[in-house]
Amino acid sequence: MTTLRSVTVPVGELSAAIGLLEYLVLDEQLCWIRRQEGLVGFGEAARFTSSGPERFARAQEWWRSLLADADVEDPLSAPGTGIVAFGSFAFSKRSPFESRLVVPEIIVGLRDGAGWVTYTTTDPDAELNEETAKAALARYLEDLPVYRESDPADRVLPGMLSESEWKNAVARSVAHVAAGDLSKIVLARDIAVELGNPLVASQVLRELAVRYRDCWTYSVDGLIGSTPEMLIKVENGTAEARVLAGTLDRATAPADDPHYAKRVLAGSAKQQHEHQIAIDSLTRSLEPFTSSMTSHTEPFVLELPNVWHLASDVTAELAPDESGLIPTPLTLVEALHPTAAVCGFPTSVAGELISELEHMDRGPYSGPVGWMDAAGNGEWGIALRGAVIESPTKVRLYAGCGIVAGSNPAAELEETWSKFRPMLEALGLDRPRAVPVRNPDFASSSSGS
Numbered sequence: 001m002t003t004l005r006s007v008t009v010p011v012g013e014l015s016a017a018i019g020l021l022e023y024l025v026l027d028e029q030l031c032w033i034r035r036q037e038g039l040v041g042f043g044e045a046a047r048f049t050s051s052g053p054e055r056f057a058r059a060q061e062w063w064r065s066l067l068a069d070a071d072v073e074d075p076l077s078a079p080g081t082g083i084v085a086f087g088s089f090a091f092s093k094r095s096p097f098e099s100r101l102v103v104p105e106i107i108v109g110l111r112d113g114a115g116w117v118t119y120t121t122t123d124p125d126a127e128l129n130e131e132t133a134k135a136a137l138a139r140y141l142e143d144l145p146v147y148r149e150s151d152p153a154d155r156v157l158p159g160m161l162s163e164s165e166w167k168n169a170v171a172r173s174v175a176h177v178a179a180g181d182l183s184k185i186v187l188a189r190d191i192a193v194e195l196g197n198p199l200v201a202s203q204v205l206r207e208l209a210v211r212y213r214d215c216w217t218y219s220v221d222g223l224i225g226s227t228p229e230m231l232i233k234v235e236n237g238t239a240e241a242r243v244l245a246g247t248l249d250r251a252t253a254p255a256d257d258p259h260y261a262k263r264v265l266a267g268s269a270k271q272q273h274e275h276q277i278a279i280d281s282l283t284r285s286l287e288p289f290t291s292s293m294t295s296h297t298e299p300f301v302l303e304l305p306n307v308w309h310l311a312s313d314v315t316a317e318l319a320p321d322e323s324g325l326i327p328t329p330l331t332l333v334e335a336l337h338p339t340a341a342v343c344g345f346p347t348s349v350a351g352e353l354i355s356e357l358e359h360m361d362r363g364p365y366s367g368p369v370g371w372m373d374a375a376g377n378g379e380w381g382i383a384l385r386g387a388v389i390e391s392p393t394k395v396r397l398y399a400g401c402g403i404v405a406g407s408n409p410a411a412e413l414e415e416t417w418s419k420f421r422p423m424l425e426a427l428g429l430d431r432p433r434a435v436p437v438r439n440p441d442f443a444s445s446s447s448g449s
């Protein structure tokens with residue numbers, strides 16, 4: 001097992017105006033940014049990968065033994081200081097996608113205006129102090145950030161299902177709900193973006209972090225995006241989640257009606273029902289780990305640049321177990337994933353139907369993405385509004401919608417476009433006027449038309 005050595009040093013000079021964004025300069029960077037604060041990681045000191053149903057338990061075990069052997073100097077002892085692992089987990093236990101934890105060599109962190117640098121290495125002889133930490137960071141910042149211009153050859157291609165095939169899958173989902181097989185299923189689809197010149201991931205991340213300030217902008221090994229949904233955040237023994245379900249596209253909203261979102265979202269029995277299923281499933285799974293839990297009695301309307309969502313924040317005090325330890329973020333992630341917001345209810349029925357109807361492997365999309373530190377703090381969001389970089393010129397985007405009784409396939413298809421929009425815009429693309437009807441690579445034609 002690798003022995004890690006790490007030092008954290010405070011740095012005063014991070015500018016509050018642009019915060020961490022000036023450190024988003026490389027393509028392979030790790031990041032977790034909200035309102036210009038958070039963590040940016042460079043390089044790699046340790047890595048874990050796993051797939052299958054045991055992926056969370058194995059990750060937990062790896063992290064525990066890695067920390068048991070580590071030699072850490074962390075005078076700040078705040079959430080996100082000391083050794084930190086970024087991670088991304090597959091949505092499905094059956095996915096071939098390798099779930100992973102990555103401990104970067106360098107982390108630049110910013111929290112409440114205070115900055116720090118953590119330098120982590122496996123080198124037993126490395127000198128660890130403020131000077132060497134800053135020198136290691138400086139090596140990553142030597143090259144100026146590159147900018148990419150849109151190219152006339154950039155184009156959007158269909159994913160595994162054509163639009164009409166996906167609408168058929170939505171109709172079949174509605175039929176399953178009507179037959180009483182389940183009350184909600186979240187059906188997703190993919191599209192591919194082909195670029196005429198190579199992607200600059202750091203530029204996409206900067207654009208997302210600026211435009212979607214209130215979301216969590218993430219980057220882990222080619223999985224990039226900006227999610228509005230917090231699966232679980234743990235800070236000093238308190239857990240918080242932000243549950244979303246119920247969506248309204250802002251692009252088609254009347255300009256002269258300030259109460260539109262509240263009326264249409266909060267006033268819709270369908271949206272309220274969809275939201276209630278999501279919040280009930282989260283609180284039921286979280287409850288056994290808590291001594292107290294609070295959430296608003298009514299959901300609020302979360303306003304994002306592309307859509308409005310019905311949202312609920314849940315806060316809970318975590319209860320210590322018999323040995324006096326509170327649950328780790330990964331224990332909670334394993335217990336909560338997948339929520340009804342991204343899978344459906346009942347979970348197992350929805351999960352089976354998703355693999356039957358979507359015709360794709362979700363990979364890390366809608367799986368947990370985030371970070372954790374050695375003290376048991378962490379933030380794990382749900383990897384939504386994102387993309388997987390498949391090659392320097394090919395990016396795959398994913399979006400899904402909660403289907404309940406009364407869902408309309410054409411409206412759900414439109415909703416997926418509103419959820420693709422953050423990433424399409426950050427890539428310098430817009431919705432294509434006409435998407436080719438069928439994906440030539442799609443071998444199976446089992447879902448008709």
Ligand SMILES: C=C(O[C@@H]1C=C(C(=O)O)C=C[C@H]1O)C(=O)O
Pocket residue numbers: 186188229244245246247309341342366384385398399400401402403419
């Ligand atoms: C599945 C996605 O989003 C989820 C589905 C929502 C809905 O159906 O209203 C809203 C937010 C998310 O929980 C996605 O963005 O891909």
